[in-house]
């Protein structure tokens with residue numbers, strides 16, 4: 001079937017920039033940076049300045065971090081040269097020279113990273129689910145622990161809920177395109193999962209498998225156990241509150257109970 005005619009201003013599979021669509025669909029750097037300050041306010045009596053973002057991708061958080069004040073510094077680590085080039089271009093075009101000077105992007109495996117000690121390390125959007133074996137996950141968490149200052153903090157996210165064990169796809173209408181989260185493969189025996197992000201456009205064109213994630217589905221209790229075994233002294237979970245319709249309200253609180261709902265995202269704060 002041919003694509004429908006393209007109207008002025010429409011994005012199509014040919015004209016789309018998948019990193020831009022990714023940022024618009026799945027990232028909210030403002031609330032992530034708010035959460036960093038909230039956690040430090042609640043768990044440590046100072047503000048963090050130097051952070052390292054593992055799996056930094058498009059640098060959305062890095063850009064937001066240096067915009068917040070004149071002293072924040074960030075080191076972004078990612079393996080993918082293409083996404084780092086995209087990120088650098090975005091940094092160069094959107095930030096002042098002074099702001100740019102406080103961001104360093106490095107192409108490296110987070111498992112073998114050579115970084116100075118920092119106040120806080122981030123691992124967001126479940127990227128560490130790529131470490132499929134417990135001993136490898138522990139090796140990563142241990143190296144993060146070693147790269148933090150004495151009162152440092154590791155912040156990471158996790159997802160779960162009954163839907164996350166199902167092979168299913170979910171569509172979300174965005175401004176000018178449709179975002180599709182496709183939980184394509186779930187192996188209940190090994191915990192292996194394969195998730196895709198697809199994009200669809202108003203003229204009928206599509207980008208299938210714009211992003212592929214071959215992960216191990218780690219549960220919150222497992223992640224907390226491995227963090228403690230990796231040397232962290234205390235681990236807490238931030239759980240999101242709900243509004244009248246039962247949807248997330250963007251208010252995060254340290255919680256020990258959570259809610260057994262169909263889908264949730266949580267943040268974990270691990271203290272050195």
Ligand SMILES: C[S@@+](CC[C@H](N)C(=O)[O-])C[C@H]1O[C@@H](n2cnc3c(N)ncnc32)[C@H](O)[C@@H]1O
Nearest residue numbers: 055056057078079080083108109110124125127
């Ligand atoms: C799910 S994206 C996350 C991007 C961003 N952190 C976010 O919150 O949306 C995963 C990123 O991790 C990178 N990545 C995967 N394994 C890595 C590794 N071992 N070391 C460094 N980067 C890695 C990929 O290149 C990709 O850009």
